[in-house]
Amino acid sequence: MSESFTKSGLSIPSIGLGTGNMYGSSCRRIVQEALELGYRHIDGASMYENEHEVGQGLNYSQVDREKVFITTKINTTGFFPSKGNGPQLKNSDIKKSFEKSLSDLQTEYVDLLLIHWPIFETNLGDMLEILYRLKDDKKIKEVGVANFNSQLLNECSDLGFKNIFCNQVEYHPFLSQAKLLETMQDLDVIPIAYCPLCKGDVSRHDVLINLAEKYSKTPAQITLRWLYQQKVVSIPKTENTYRLKENIDIFDFEIDNKDMLQINTLERNQRIVPNLELNESKYPFD
């Protein structure tokens, strides 16, 4: 079972199962197996187009709904008029996306609802207002964001939304997020690391392989523990049962300070997920 971090009375398990790029019966099976192995946090999104299977996995497991922390995300990425790939995101689209997620997941509520990607053509305040109304209606427990940089996090706060639960961003040993982590700490926003294993690359790095030997763990476990010790939630994705077990088995050892610092030195500005806003000077990553 995973240790949790708590904010405003809501606890989020520090390891969740990422469900991006998982489909059909494999998705259903892995979600069910993860819950049976002790996972209590499932990270999903409308954009992943698999919430029906995630919902089935949840249903087939014998774990009570209330014991599982479920995240979904409003699909903003199909609405970038500046790139000519969609109309302006309307309030009704947000509600429609969310209602479909609830219905696919076969649940009355989700624990966390995120804006999947900032979208500049839609007023941020209006969007957050809608999401917080869903919280008032008890359809979600908390509101969070993903892929927000420091400026946008500060903008949320300036607009009066001072209780953003989390910001989900790419973070692993090969990508420093020092500036963004500092902002999140200042604003009391929980960091959630996506691509925490850098898509499996961490398993091939000599320093992480050596540390894995030293602590009798695997490079992936060293990486997930390194994130946990920084109070960062991780959502590794795997479709293998043995890795499901491996990725949650990180709570019986501690990386010493010297080794934590050594992992920090592996930063090489390696980014997996591109900036969806084409004008990067308008929207820097951090």
Ligand SMILES: NC(=O)c1ccc[n+]([C@@H]2O[C@H](COP(=O)([O-])OP(=O)(O)OC[C@H]3O[C@@H](n4cnc5c(N)ncnc54)[C@H](OP(=O)(O)O)[C@@H]3O)[C@@H](O)[C@H]2O)c1
């Ligand atoms: N908010 C956003 O914009 C955003 C963007 C990207 C991702 N995400 C979320 O973050 C989740 C995780 O990100 P990700 O899937 O891109 O990357 P990831 O979790 O870093 O890596 C997944 C890859 O690593 C492999 N893997 C898993 N456990 C391993 C282990 N113990 N040892 C070695 N390799 C291992 C997996 O292979 P196998 O499946 O074969 O085991 C898979 O190929 C996604 O599923 C999604 O939920 C969010």
